[in-house]
Amino acid sequence: MTTQQHNDREILRLVEQAVVAAAEAIQDRFSIDARPIDRHDIGAKIQANDAISMSILQEKLAAARPEATLVEDELETGLLPPGEWWVVDPVEGAINQIHGMAEWCVSATLIRDNEPVITVVHLPLTGDTYSAVAGAGAQQNGQPLSVSAKRDxxxxxxxxxxxxxxxxxxxxxxxxxxxxxxxxxxxxxxxxxxxxxxxxxxxxxxxxxxxxxxxxxxxxxxxxxxxxxxxxxxxxxxxxxxxxxxxxxxxxxxxxxxxxxxxxxxxxxxxxx
The missing domain is CATH 3.40.190.80 (D-Maltodextrin-Binding Protein; domain 2)
Known part of the structure; x- marks a missing residue:
């Protein structure tokens, strides 16, 4: 393992804490009985959840890697300026979350010179955490992941x-x-x-x-x-x-x-x- 990978693994531990904390805060607001009534209601509920999750992510990710800048617009596309950037989705699958569906998560990824190098995705309703460090493999709850072996x-x-x-x-x-x-x-x-x-x-x-x-x-x-x-x-x-x-x-x-x-x-x- 390189020095950079070792340092990134230390950062990963802090990112996991940040993402889990944000996801648990949104889980407290989740209800299987949620039924928004119109587009205004949908927008208001998504914005409220995003604000709560983002405030937690901003604080904890800044502590994990002060050198990195947080991208606040989750709908941005394209290349980033050189350096380190946090790309987050405070409630990924927000439309599902506010309709009482289970398919949502919170994610945070560190981008270094336009290459993803650290990521954490947490699904609070199942308790599963997916994580990866560039060059060091991907895991689900600490167990290695591997893509399909199908050939057809x-x-x-x-x-x-x-x-x-x-x-x-x-x-x-x-x-x-x-x-x-x-x-x-x-x-x-x-x-x-x-x-x-x-x-x-x-x-x-x-x-x-x-x-x-x-x-x-x-x-x-x-x-x-x-x-x-x-x-x-x-x-x-x-x-x-x-x-x-x-x-x-x-x-x-x-x-x-x-x-x-x-x-x-x-x-x-x-x-x-």
């Missing part, structure tokens, strides 16, 4: 979802076309949000691939590092290595990656032609 796309469970409400018409067209294509290519297709909760399944080998035609940084970086450290491959839809400036995203085991991108890449030209 027709046996694969795959998934996709939207980065956020209000995507462009072209993105929606590609999403619809991709689901149709993958229904004919893979064994089964899941369409849900948030992306991270599908990506942790890819990292754990329970799902075999995930793709998304647009990117919101906070929705991809934590799952991306988990998949990568679990032995997966990250590309864009054309099969080129994924980065924060990529316009689309594919995560899969190396032996399935080409089959996924070969199925999806023609949709880019078809949709925009």
């Amino acid at each position: 796309i027709d046996a694969a469970m795959v998934g996709t979802g939207q980065a956020m409400p209000g995507e462009s018409v072209q993105v929606y067209q590609m999403m619809g076309a991709s689901v149709s294509t993958m229904l004919q290519t893979a064994l089964t297709v899941r369409v849900s949000v948030p992306a991270t909760l599908q990506l942790i399944q890819v990292a754990a080998g329970r799902m075999d691939a995930f793709w998304q035609f647009s990117q919101v940084r906070s929705g991809l970086v934590s799952g991306a590092l988990l998949v990568q450290e679990a032995g997966g491959q990250l590309t864009d839809v054309h099969g080129k290595p994924w980065s924060l400036e990529s316009e689309h995203f594919v995560a899969a085991p190396p032996q399935l990656s080409a089959a996924v991108t070969n199925a999806l890449s023609p949709l880019i030209q078809t949709t925009y032609s």
Whole structure:
């Protein structure tokens, strides 16, 4: 283990404490009977939860790594300036949380010169914590994760979802076309949000691939590092290595990656032609 990895493991312990504390605060506000009544109510509930979680994350992450700057806009995309940045989602899957559904989490990822290097995702309703340090593997509750060993796309469970409400018409067209294509290519297709909760399944080998035609940084970086450290491959839809400036995203085991991108890449030209 390098000195940097050792230091990052020490930071990881503090990040886990921060993310768990924020998630537990939101868990206290969770009810399976929650039923927002309109878009105003939805927005108000999401904002209230985000504010509580973010205040905890800001304080604890600043203590864990004072040199890093917190990105406060969770819907940002693209490259960051050089240096260290915290990319967080204070309630990932917030729309699920306020509707009384269980599919939500809290995540925090340290980005160093545009590369994810430390991540923690905590699911308070199950008590599961997923974590990774670049070059040191990915874990669920301290146990190593490994991507699927499947070799045939027709046996694969795959998934996709939207980065956020209000995507462009072209993105929606590609999403619809991709689901149709993958229904004919893979064994089964899941369409849900948030992306991270599908990506942790890819990292754990329970799902075999995930793709998304647009990117919101906070929705991809934590799952991306988990998949990568679990032995997966990250590309864009054309099969080129994924980065924060990529316009689309594919995560899969190396032996399935080409089959996924070969199925999806023609949709880019078809949709925009």
